[in-house]
Amino acid sequence: MAIVDSPVVQDIPAAEVPDPNEDLYHAKSWVTKYLFCQDAKVIAIQYSCTALGIGLLGLVLSWVMRLQLGFPEVFSFIEPAHYYQFITMHGMIMVIYLLTALFLGGFGNYLIPLMLGARDMVFPYVNMLSYWVYLLAVLVLIASFFVPGGPTGAGWTLYPPQAILSGTPGSDGGIILMLVSLSLFIVGFTMGGLNYVVTVLQARTRGMTLMRMPLTIWGIFTATVHALLAFPALFVGAIMMTLDRLLETSFFMPVISEMGEILSYEGGSPLLFQHLFWFFGHPEVYIVALPAFGIVSDLLSVHARRHVFGYRMMVWAIVIIGALSFIVWAHHMYVSGMNPWFGFFFATTTLIIAVPTALKVYNWTLTLWRANIRLTLPMLFGLAFIITFVNGGITGLFLGNVAIDVPLSDTLFVVAHFHMVMGIAPILVVFGAIYHWYPLMTGRMLDEGLGKFHFWVTFLGSYIIYLPMHYLGFIGVPRRYFEMGETTFIPESAQDLNAFMTIVTLIVGFAQLVFLYNLITSRKNGVEAGPNPWKATSLEWQTAKTPPEHGNFGKTLPVVYRWAYAYGLPNAAQDFVPQNLPPELVATHVGNQVPDTDGES
């Protein structure tokens, strides 16, 4: 029995479940329609706006940090304690509250039901709760800025004992609120995540097999499974650290002499937290990366007017990367003082992951081969993603290879690496995706000129920030240093480079404001998009109305006849064949959408 349907199999199985969402409950009042809304599309937009809002705060924090690094001793208002609080909050906000929430809560909510031909998520109510708990988590996080002592400055990794001792800023209320906020985030995310997974597994439309799903869904699905299985480790770590902090239990705390005073802790293991953290933390990298992988595959395919090359390989690569990422976590801990033989195991598993990842890169570029490439904004961001991702992935091979990690760990090389690979690269995909799906969400296009400005400044700017930063890492410049002060080994020119990076950071930051402006004004002033402006094949563009209404599709759900990448089919009337176009119409049908989607027109 074949595991996969061949990409263009035309027949569809009979229905096992007749439109399971036929009894979808439609909201009646304004409050339930727009505020406490159970429609995944509205929840998606709520998630996205909240994530982008808190992300803006993360961005501003990065400016302040860069000012201190570029021009030490100029800005006297930035004290060491503040600096550490800023890096901590910047890291945490960007990784968890922006990227995780945006990819899964935002794009996941919006695209999963639409791309699968479902009317909504399977449990809209739980899905709605998910957003509100997430919002609560964000509010608690923001609240930590206002408690005495300020937010925690323990670094986003929150390593104990340091995180809860008084030598670290924010060890009073800040760290507790951080841990509470993380726990809330996990609870909220689990509610949403269960929805995403079950919707993908159980609520697809007729003909939509797993091997016909767009890669976007594969990426988001695998990432969500990750999140459901990896967040528990962080949750447990957070609970134990809260107990250590509040009740003076000794899970992570050995005997400690703090500033000459012996504390009451005894016998705990600080490394345990690091293991728990990275058992979550490494899959977290893929929670951010896999949706980006999936989305970028679709962006490249749609705008290159060609199918994704090696679709099956791409799917299996996502699944294998996903599975392996649960046994590579300690490559973040090579110099943590853990059991030395772990180094061999984790270096091997880590470098094995490079193989499927590299294959994905090859397949993206091979998608461009003999294609018909339209250099639209989503395409540009897709191309930029490949470059940044390859660059960042390559430096990952340095850090994953245990012995090389010894001199490089905790230097700016690491900072440059992860910003390139899980900061810039996924963010470029986020931008590309927003330019791509904004017309679906609002019915209008984003402004092209502003978009081009935004693209070039963001891509080239961030590239010239992070590329040289690796080389500072080679010198041995440590990360998380408030200022370098006097050293014997860092040349003067390194400081000039730092100043340069700071200036570029501010310019890139400005471009993001232009993007926000574009996002807001195009809502009213953008060019009308009409249905399926990119001539894409996947189901989200085949809805009766653009933007789609509650229930997504018309009276009947679409029926899927083929994979999502039927571009350039030789015997078709046009260069794309929507997934739900009946086989007999392929040779004749011309138009952006399949007629009769809802049996009404």
Added chain:
Amino acid sequence: MSESTPGAIMRPDGVEGVIADWSSDQRAFKKVPWGKAMMWIFLLSDTFIFGCFLLSYMTVRMSTTVPWPPVSDIFALSLGGEPIPLILIAIMTFVLITSSGTMVLAVNYGYRRDRAKTVLYLIITAIFGATFVGMQAFEWTKLIMDGVRPWGNPFGAAQFGSSFFMITGFHGFHVSVGVLFLILIARKVWKGEFDNETRGFFTSQKGRYEIVETLGLYWHFVDLVWVFIFAFFYLW
């Protein structure tokens, strides 16, 4: 397969069936309603939570150089003069297993649309669950009277108390939530909301008897976790 399933397809079983199911359309878990699929995946996630709790407990217990307290003696209870080791825990185990048994009956009668019996067994299950939590509260009280605190105890490694309160506390929390839901669902069954598919007040979703099975999965899971806690914490 019933005729009410339009176009039902015969599917192969075994490993071949896994491949057939996963490569089919509409759904990967055939004959599994959404709620049940969601509960299973939630339980998987919860397994990771309890797994992490237990392995953290294992790690701290193995890495501390202070001897671990004599667990079996600490949980001994004097019944008629002689202290019997772990007797309370044994009784708690039996209570929880019994509740699992009554739960499975409730699920069964639910699918038979026997409203009265379903309610009866749900309530009995809830009572057993509440009894379990009550005994746990008693156990906590006794331990605290003996001087065991989350931050230390007179018998040995400090991590004993911290792990104990954390793990049993988290488990007890699960049981308590389960009891609440048992009562809630029992009320719904009693009012016949699953017979005429009334929409939920909050969720606006139709009520169905499969909800009893979904709740049953949760309840058995709580029992299952206790099996592991019993083995690794009390007996080890």
Added chain:
Amino acid sequence: MIVAYAILLVGIGTVVFHFVSPWWWTPIASNWGFIDDVIIITFWVTGVVFVAVVLFMAYCVYRFRYKEGQRAEYNPESKKLEIWLSVLTSVGVAIMLAPGLWAWDEFVTVPEGTAEFEVLGQQWSWMYRFPGKDGKLGKSSTKLIDDDNPFGLDPKDPNGQDDVLIEDSELHLPLNKPVKVLLRSVDVLHDFYVPELRAKMDMVPGAVTYLWFEPIRVGTFDILCFELCGTGHYDMRGSLVIEEADAFNEWFEAQSTFAETLARISPEGEIEHKIAANAAENSF
């Protein structure tokens, strides 16, 4: 067109930057030159992939740009190509991994008979302890730490009596003599790193970690803390002086032992007496 050139520019620019960059690692001062070599190997393997991918992309963007009415080639997959790419990638990965693992094996396996000394980290300063003439470090406990016993050494442990204590952030080491560094922290995580040595390891409270190296170059180097340890992290500095054996011995002789510090603390000789008694007890 512009886009293709831009991609080309980014690719070539990256390579050019790599070669002209004035920022590169510091001249090495230990036996870990092999780690640098593995980095170079990795650069070559990954560099080739990077350049190939970027050039290929630039070519595609230029050659297959949009033309109205043009149709892309429909050729969903090529097993042969994908197998070839997998095999080549695996080979590349193996080329990097093998020397990496070998280097790690060297790194964690301390040669027999290597002299030990201890680095003690605390917020936010460094201290050092050498074994005395017996070549053994005494046992310690963070609980024993007080003003008179900053290292928390066990006064009852005879091995610790002649330990040489350096309550100063300056460390001296003799040239060309391999050393095993035992790393201990009394409060939070720290990390002992001298960029010129290439070897670093975290210091974990409640455990002792280690690394080893052989100094091969005379000089004075910075010791930095490389694991975030609180507000003063960036200010936790020390210095390492690598010098010829004679100079080292001269410095070493001038330092005081644990027994001497204890004696200094109690002029009445109470503790000294106790120590003598202990030593006598244990000397048989």
Added chain:
Amino acid sequence: MTEAHVEGQQHPLGVYIKVWAWLFVLSAFSYMVDYYDVQGYLRWTLILIFMILKAGLIIAIFMHMAWERLALVYAVGVPVLAVLVFTFLMTHEADYTFDTRGTFFVESAP
């Protein structure tokens, strides 16, 4: 889902009662291990055997896993391996920590 009633799990009560009884017996056995103070490897082996049997019965019968299609069984069962790997590695980590503590630290305060 109109066909919900055919999708449920209905099984004869007898099998439940039997499993119920077995769970009692197995729990009693594992309690006996402690009561008769069995020690060493035998203790751990017995505890694990009884634990696994009990867990297996609960999952297979009470949670209906025995009657579910393998697609679901694998989907739920396989990821648990990750926890087992994690646990296995942590035993080595904990041992290592314990060893360094024994080697370098004195037991208790004076």
